[in-house]
Amino acid sequence: xxxxxxxxxxxxxxxxxxxxxxxxxxxxxxxxxxxxxxxxxxxxxxxxxxxxxxxxxxxxxxxxxxxxxxxxxxxxxxxxxxxxxxxxxxxxxxxxxxxxxxxxxxxxxxxxxxxxxxxxxxxxxxxxxxxxxxxxxxxxxxxxxxxxxxxxxxxxxxxx
Numbered sequence: 667x668x669x670x671x672x673x674x675x676x677x678x679x680x681x682x683x684x685x686x687x688x689x690x691x692x693x694x695x696x697x698x699x700x701x702x703x704x705x706x707x708x709x710x711x712x713x714x715x716x717x718x719x720x721x722x723x724x725x726x727x728x729x730x731x732x733x734x735x736x737x738x739x740x741x742x743x744x745x746x747x748x749x750x751x752x753x754x755x756x757x758x759x760x761x762x763x764x765x766x767x768x769x770x771x772x773x774x775x776x777x778x779x780x781x782x783x784x785x786x787x788x789x790x791x792x793x794x795x796x797x798x799x800x801x802x803x804x805x806x807x808x809x810x811x812x813x814x815x816x817x818x819x820x821x822x823x824x825x826x
């Protein structure tokens with residue numbers, strides 16, 4: 667099994683790594699860290715189930731350890747780069763002379779797109795809100811200063 671180190675470019679920028687990508691039996695394999703984590707939005711390793719969930723912006727992939735992944739002497743998990751990149755919607759080109767794998771990933775989807783302004787649309791006027799006309803409060807009638815009562819009040823004794 668011949669091993670050959672490979673430089674991986676993501677959108678033209680080399681990905682620095684402590685464990686290099688390598689060519690094993692004619693296929694470029696890369697460790698999960700940092701290569702796959704840079705390509706995908708989410709990487710979750712489930713050692714109990716023996717699977718790896720890799721989610722991009724548009725697709726998700728579940729890899730089985732025994733089917734596509736291999737381990738090196740340090741326990742790092744390696745996966746084949748080309749099928750992974752293509753499944754995530756990207757493109758890959760390999761230059762065997764320079765030993766460079768160039769990966770191009772699609773741009774992330776925008777979160778929201780603002781509605782464009784169209785000057786040909788009719789002008790929007792605000793809806794009229796019903797507001798009742800205020801009633802006029804009657805003015806108080808002023809009769810002057812109050813005076814003491816002039817009519818005598820008959821006093822009736824309270825006991826017989």
